[in-house]
Amino acid sequence: MNEFERIFKKFNLIHTDQARAQAELMRRQEELERKAAELDRREREMQSLNASGGRKNNWPPLPEKFPVGPCFYHDISVDIPVEFQKTVKIMYYLWMFHTATLFLNIFGCLAWFCVDSQRGVDFGLAMLWFMLFTPCSFVCWYRPLYGAFRSDSSFRFFVFFFIYICQFGVHVMQAIGITGWGVSGWISALTGLNKSIPVGIIMILIAALFTASAVISLIMFKKVHGLYRTTGASFEKAQQEFATGVMSNKTVQTAAANAASTAARGAFKEQF
Numbered sequence: 087m088n089e090f091e092r093i094f095k096k097f098n099l100i101h102t103d104q105a106r107a108q109a110e111l112m113r114r115q116e117e118l119e120r121k122a123a124e125l126d127r128r129e130r131e132m133q134s135l136n137a138s139g140g141r142k143n144n145w146p147p148l149p150e151k152f153p154v155g156p157c158f159y160h161d162i163s164v165d166i167p168v169e170f171q172k173t174v175k176i177m178y179y180l181w182m183f184h185t186a187t188l189f190l191n192i193f194g195c196l197a198w199f200c201v202d203s204q205r206g207v208d209f210g211l212a213m214l215w216f217m218l219f220t221p222c223s224f225v226c227w228y229r230p231l232y233g234a235f236r237s238d239s240s241f242r243f244f245v246f247f248f249i250y251i252c253q254f255g256v257h258v259m260q261a262i263g264i265t266g267w268g269v270s271g272w273i274s275a276l277t278g279l280n281k282s283i284p285v286g287i288i289m290i291l292i293a294a295l296f297t298a299s300a301v302i303s304l305i306m307f308k309k310v311h312g313l314y315r316t317t318g319a320s321f322e323k324a325q326q327e328f329a330t331g332v333m334s335n336k337t338v339q340t341a342a343a344n345a346a347s348t349a350a351r352g353a354f355k356e357q358f
Contacts, residue, residue: 120168141159142156142159143155143156143157143158143159144156144158144159144160144161145157145158145159145160146158158229160232162174162175162178162232165232165236166232166235166236167235170235170313173235173306173309173310173313174231174232174235176306177228177231177306177310178228180299180302180303180306181223181224181228183295183298183299183302184219184223184257184299185216185219185220185223187292187295187296187299188212188215188216188219188220189216190292190295191212191215191216191260191268191269191270191292191296192209192212192213192216193288194212194270194285194288194289194292195208195209195211195212195268195269195270196209196212197278197282197284197285197288197289198270198274198278198281198285198289200285201278201281201282201285202278202281207266207268208265208266208267208268208269208274209268210268211267211268211269212268212269212270214268215268215269219256223253226249226253227246227249227250227253230242230243230245230246230249231246231250231310234246234314235313238317243314243317246310247307247311247314250303250307250310251307253303254300254303254304254307257296257299257300257303258300259271260296260299260300261293261296261297261299261300263275263293263296265277269296270288270289270292270293270296271293271296272290272293272297274289274293275289275290275292275293
C-alpha cells in the first residue's frame with residue numbers, strides 16, 4: 087500500500103467518524119425536540135383542564151344518569167410520558183383481557199355444571215373471582231403502575247412489583263385449573279372433556295386464554311422492570327417517598343400533635 091492509499095484510507099475513516107458523530111448529534115437533537123414538544127403539549131392540556139374547572143373523573147365510563155359516578159381520572163395520552171405510553175396501554179389491555187377471560191370462565195364453569203351437577207361450587211367461585219379480581223386488579227396493580235409512570239414514583243413502582251408478582255401467581259394457578267377452584271384451567275378442562283366433548287373444548291379454549299394471560303404477564307413484568315431501571319427509581323427513594331407521604335398525612339400529623347401534647351401535659355404534671 088503506497089502513501090497515497092494510506093492517506094486516502096485515513097481520510098475515509100475520519101469522514102466516517104464525523105458522519106457517525108453528526109448522526110448521533112442529530113438523533114439527540116430530535117429526541118430533545120420530541121421531549122420539548124411533549125412537555126409543551128402536556129402543559130397546554132393541563133392549562134385547558136384548569137380552564138375547564140380541573141380534572142374530572144372519567145373512569146369507569148358510566149352514563150350521566152347512573153347513581154354512582156366515575157372513581158378515577160384515566161387518560162394515558164395526557165398523564166403518561168410518550169416513551170412509556172405504549173407499555174402502559176399494553177398493561178391496560180392486559181387487564182381488560184384478563185377481565186374478559188374471567189367473564190368467559192363463568193360460562194365455562196356453567197357449562198361444566200350443566201353436565202356435572204357436582205360442579206356447582208366451581209360455578210359459584212367463578213362468579214366470585216370475576217367480581218373480586220376485576221376491581222382489585224385494577225386498583226391494586228394497574229393504578230400503582232399508572233401512577234408510577236405518571237409521577238416517576240419509586241414507591242408506586244415497588245407497590246406494583248410486589249402485587250403484580252402475586253397477580254402472576256394467580257394467572258399461573260388459573261391456567262393450571264385445579265378442580266374445585268372455580269377456574270376452567272387445563273386440569274378442569276381435561277376433567278370436563280371426560281363428561282362432554284363440547285364442554286371440554288370450551289374449557290380448553292378458556293384454559294388457553296388463562297395461559298396467554300400468564301405468559302404475557304411475565305413478559306410485561308420484565309418489560310416494566312427494564313423501564314423502571316432507566317427511570318432512576320430506587321428503594322431509597324421509595325423509602326423517602328413513603329416517609330414524606332406518611333408525615334404529610336393530616337391524620338398522622340393530628341395523632342403526632344395529640345401525642346406530643348399529651349406527653350407535654352404529663353411532664354408538666356410531674357414537675358408540679
